[in-house]
Amino acid sequence: MKDFTLGLCQFMVTNNKKENLLTALNYIEQAASNGCNIIALPEVFNCPYDNNFFNSFSEEEHNSETLNLLKNAAKDFNVYIIGGSIIEREDNKLYNTSYIFSPEGKLLDKHRKVHLFDIDIPNKITFKESDTLTAGDKLTVIDTPYCKIGIAICYDMRFPEMFKKMALSEAELIIIPAAFNMTTGPAHWNLTLRARALDNQVFVAAISPARDTTASYVAYGHSLVASPWGDIISSLDDKPGLLVCKIDSKLLYNIREQLPLLKHSK
Ligand SMILES: NC(=O)CC(=O)C(=O)O
Numbered sequence: 001m002k003d004f005t006l007g008l009c010q011f012m013v014t015n016n017k018k019e020n021l022l023t024a025l026n027y028i029e030q031a032a033s034n035g036c037n038i039i040a041l042p043e044v045f046n047c048p049y050d051n052n053f054f055n056s057f058s059e060e061e062h063n064s065e066t067l068n069l070l071k072n073a074a075k076d077f078n079v080y081i082i083g084g085s086i087i088e089r090e091d092n093k094l095y096n097t098s099y100i101f102s103p104e105g106k107l108l109d110k111h112r113k114v115h116l117f118d119i120d121i122p123n124k125i126t127f128k129e130s131d132t133l134t135a136g137d138k139l140t141v142i143d144t145p146y147c148k149i150g151i152a153i154c155y156d157m158r159f160p161e162m163f164k165k166m167a168l169s170e171a172e173l174i175i176i177p178a179a180f181n182m183t184t185g186p187a188h189w190n191l192t193l194r195a196r197a198l199d200n201q202v203f204v205a206a207i208s209p210a211r212d213t214t215a216s217y218v219a220y221g222h223s224l225v226a227s228p229w230g231d232i233i234s235s236l237d238d239k240p241g242l243l244v245c246k247i248d249s250k251l252l253y254n255i256r257e258q259l260p261l262l263k264h265s266k
Pocket of ligand 1: 117153154155156158179180181184185
């Protein structure tokens, strides 16, 4: 692992795909001009997070205006892009999928959300992703010249065993496009992200859409970076914003040496 600068783009997602793509591109350009080497977008960043929109906003990988834009942006700005997630369509099935591009514009890998968000908290929030989506079934850890990056999507973060597997596959940074809501966000967002970082002695970066109180699903916001010590080293509030965070590789090496949790794990 070596030092680098991470950019998290937290913006408002609307029901106009073209507008969302333009916003994403503007944020990527701004992050690149602030020296970011790795830039990440929110969960389902080109479409409202709502089952009613998923099918009509879905795209096939081989013919996707969103993936073309991300690929070209990665090349034009010479950066790694963790493309939040989009609704991917394949063989009449829909997936919540994150695509990762290299600075050469090469598709390095993709991660399909493994744990679908099916919850029912009476009078608070009910959501059933499995009404429209199919779950992914693989772990995603990619190698870059900066560090090994694990990818998880939102509800995946609640499953510590998945994060342990990524850490054992040598992930040093885990990036999580996510969209918690106004019930689970205040209760669990910081706690869960800090715990995943501390347990696995990795940097954790979570990127949410900005909060839109008029949306059917109101995202919590609060994109953040947690360190391998388990503290929050940089964060946003609920409004649109760009988070630029310098990642100090020494921090990870020192913490792993001084408190060798991964070595002692049985
Ligand atoms: N939206 C999700 O996938 C997860 C979430 O909001 C939560 O776990 O809370």
